[in-house]
Amino acid sequence: MLITRKLEFDAGHRISTHNSQCRHLHGHRYCIEITLSGNIIADEGVAQQGMVMDFAAVKQIAKSTLVDYWDHAFLVYSGDKKVLQFLQSIEDHKTVVLDVQPTAENLALIAFNILDDAYQDSYGNHLQLEQVRLFETPNCWADAVRGAR
Template sequence: MAVIRLTKEFSFEAAHALEGYDGPCREIHGHSYRFFVTVKGTPVTDPADPKCGMVMDFGVLKRIVNDEIVSRFDHALVLKASEAGEELYKVLSARFGNIIRVDYQPTCENMLTDFAARIAARLPEGVRLHALRLHETATSFAEWFADDNA
């Protein structure tokens, strides 16, 4: 049976700041992220199964990504949790509610690694995460491939 790859696109708005960075991205700034999730697997072959011919239902993939990524990161400020940033977090969290603190510098590359772990853990049996692509801008993106991270 053929192995098939499925890709679904998502979008969300988020802000971040790169702590200690030596360029303009050290400032709080936002992006209109475009996020592509590709999974792979073998389509169901049982003709009695209503999902015959599907690797997985696109609706299930949408639910997983919305639960794990979009609903959490959309309109959020993502900051590295650190001792140096603790005072900033206290000030901002007193005024704003959707601040996500992560244990990594919130670069596009590190976010992909985080997103891959979150999504892979929720995929149905027989379906594997193949690739992720995260656009920060129309012309700048990072990619994650399972084969590179095995």
């Protein structure tokens, strides 16, 4: 059985090597969809009977390991030295430094790797992260799928 939970967050970024509008500082209302697979819990009398996992728990893990860190942050590539230095000069600025350009594709993959560990640590083999879909806009998204390139 597959279940999916959607969360939203706001963040800024730029693609420093891009030749169009994306090279400028800007932000998005990102939407992340987290898809997990697992068996439906059939145990009598347990709170999660009939569920793969409580959607509230899916949300709580995603927020505490990823969304709360990225929400209202500026996601910056470590190689983007000018912007990184500028952001570091702002006291108490919420900056997330990445080893790769903060494209939708890279962010989806980073999110997948962070969340895969988090759900595995919390629920063991009961369930597995299958996909992270990250919408940069309502019409543009990237999918990080288990086993795909």
